[in-house]
Amino acid sequence: MAIQTHTETDAQVSSMLSRRDFLAFCSLMAGALALPKSSEELISKALASKARVPVVWLELQDCAGCSEAFLRSSAPTAAEVVLDILSVDYHETIMAASGKRAEEAKEATIAAGGYLLVVEGSISLDEDNGYCCIGGKSSVQLLEEAAKNAIAIVAVGNCASFGGLPKANPNPTNAVGVMDLIKDKPVLNIPGCPMNPVNLTATVVHFLTFGALPEMDALHRPMFAFGHLIHDNCERRGHFTAGEFVREWGDEGHRLGYCLYKMGCKGPMTYHNCPSVRFNEGTNWPIGAGHPCIGCSEPGFWDLETYTPIELAKFTPPEQYPGIVPPEREITPLGAAITGGTLGVVVGAAGAFAYDMMTRQAGNEQKTEDAKLGPDEHGDQK
Ligand code: SF4
Known part of the structure; x- marks a missing residue:
């Protein structure tokens, strides 16, 4: 036509x-x-x-x-x-x-x-x-x-x-x-x-x-x-990799612009160009304003338990993963509080780094699977 x-x-x-x-x-x-x-x-x-x-x-x-x-x-x-x-x-x-x-x-x-x-x-x-x-x-x-x-x-x-x-x-x-x-x-x-x-x-x-x-x-x-995960282009990504997370709304990490993953951010599983296009003439976007991504470009986002805090301690690097050297700069009291001491910081950073790698890999594998399978009859990923 x-x-x-x-x-x-x-x-x-x-x-x-x-x-x-x-x-x-x-x-x-x-x-x-x-x-x-x-x-x-x-x-x-x-x-x-x-x-x-x-x-x-x-x-x-x-x-x-x-x-x-x-x-x-x-x-x-x-x-x-x-x-x-x-x-x-x-x-x-x-x-x-x-x-x-x-x-x-x-x-x-x-x-x-x-x-x-x-x-x-x-x-x-x-x-x-x-x-x-x-x-x-x-x-x-x-x-x-x-x-x-x-x-x-x-x-x-x-x-x-x-x-x-x-x-x-x-x-x-x-x-x-x-x-x-x-x-x-x-x-x-x-x-x-x-x-x-x-x-x-x-x-x-x-x-x-x-x-x-x-x-x-x-x-x-x-x-x-x-075509890309929000997490891959997020301005707070450096904090994620360094293991620097917001732990409570309005805490020091929140004021310093730390990663919102622990507050339920869905950036690691959400495909969207928000970080580059932004809103209001490119002025800002939700994560830039201190709010976690709610995954609004993914199927079923409203049922994703957006505000359920994530237990960072659950993320541990796989056994075959190489050791992680902690950042050389001084560890802040906040960073120490997040992970429970110097050893905790190493494990926390390792976990964050491993998770970083896993989400990339999982994201790629998921996309490959999605491309093979396509959406189901409800538009949800199989
Ligand atoms: S978890 Fe969210 S806030 Fe943290 S780096 Fe990823 S997209 Fe950004």
């Missing part, structure tokens, strides 16, 4: 974004997609020559957090994205039309085909109990209708990707993600709670530049954004 585009006059386009801003935007997108600098020209040519992509944006069992993230994105701004790249024909939160007119706009776009379907929120399979009905239609009906003529589907946020918060135990609405229902269309997931709008924009830019969705992992997440 050919992509349906909406065209603008040159005057309209130039009034939306200056040339300098446009080139800066192309540069940002090339960086987000992890493409070489030479691809900036390719992106700028593709975006300058192509018209806007029509979008139908469904909100199902959601909190509108991903819409909020999209509307408050600042680099690029939502206005730049909406006016220059996308033509959002239907979005309950931002469209001017309402009621019958809004539904007519959606139906007209669906009938014309060739649009991108963005889905925010999970889908309730418990249709008999009337969960998530809009205009008398169930979320299953709404999704299937909108998916029918879409060229591709982008599920934004953990809810649309994997069921998210509505799917948390005991999953009262029998919630699922988009890929659990739609099997005959390309589905790309941009999980997160909320999703990072830079990743949505970069996906659309890739789609326009190369005519295809970006390379995905076994959970349908774009590799450019979900």
Whole structure:
């Protein structure tokens, strides 16, 4: 199916974004997609020559957090994205039309085909109990209708990707993600709670530049954004390796920016580009602000017992692992308190280092297994 585009006059386009801003935007997108600098020209040519992509944006069992993230994105701004790249024909939160007119706009776009379907929120399979009905239609009906003529589907946020918060135990609405229902269309997931709008924009830019969705992992997440563990790029990683951990909220280690692993951080098992893209114009991100990663880009994150402290003493290096030399600098009282004396520091650092190696290895093995197996029918890793 050919992509349906909406065209603008040159005057309209130039009034939306200056040339300098446009080139800066192309540069940002090339960086987000992890493409070489030479691809900036390719992106700028593709975006300058192509018209806007029509979008139908469904909100199902959601909190509108991903819409909020999209509307408050600042680099690029939502206005730049909406006016220059996308033509959002239907979005309950931002469209001017309402009621019958809004539904007519959606139906007209669906009938014309060739649009991108963005889905925010999970889908309730418990249709008999009337969960998530809009205009008398169930979320299953709404999704299937909108998916029918879409060229591709982008599920934004953990809810649309994997069921998210509505799917948390005991999953009262029998919630699922988009890929659990739609099997005959390309589905790309941009999980997160909320999703990072830079990743949505970069996906659309890739789609326009190369005519295809970006390379995905076994959970349908774009590799450019979900190809690495948060732990591998975390600014607190040095403290993890040195065995320097926050032990209590507000303690000295917390003030000094130590590793949050002991406070339940899920960075070692979570794939996301948060550490590099960050939020609010790259100002900060949860770990930067002193909060552990909650694993919001992984299936079932709400049931991960995020705030359960980890017992560091349980981590001991394997027997064949080479001995670890403790850091030469002075051991702080905090470090000593963590591990119970000098010997404890050595064991603690060794454990941390061994765990560091194990998570890398486990992460790689898990990815290999995931690639072989793919997600199960609920989007969970097998
Ligand atoms: S455990 Fe969390 S805070 Fe510590 S280095 Fe890893 S990602 Fe960063």
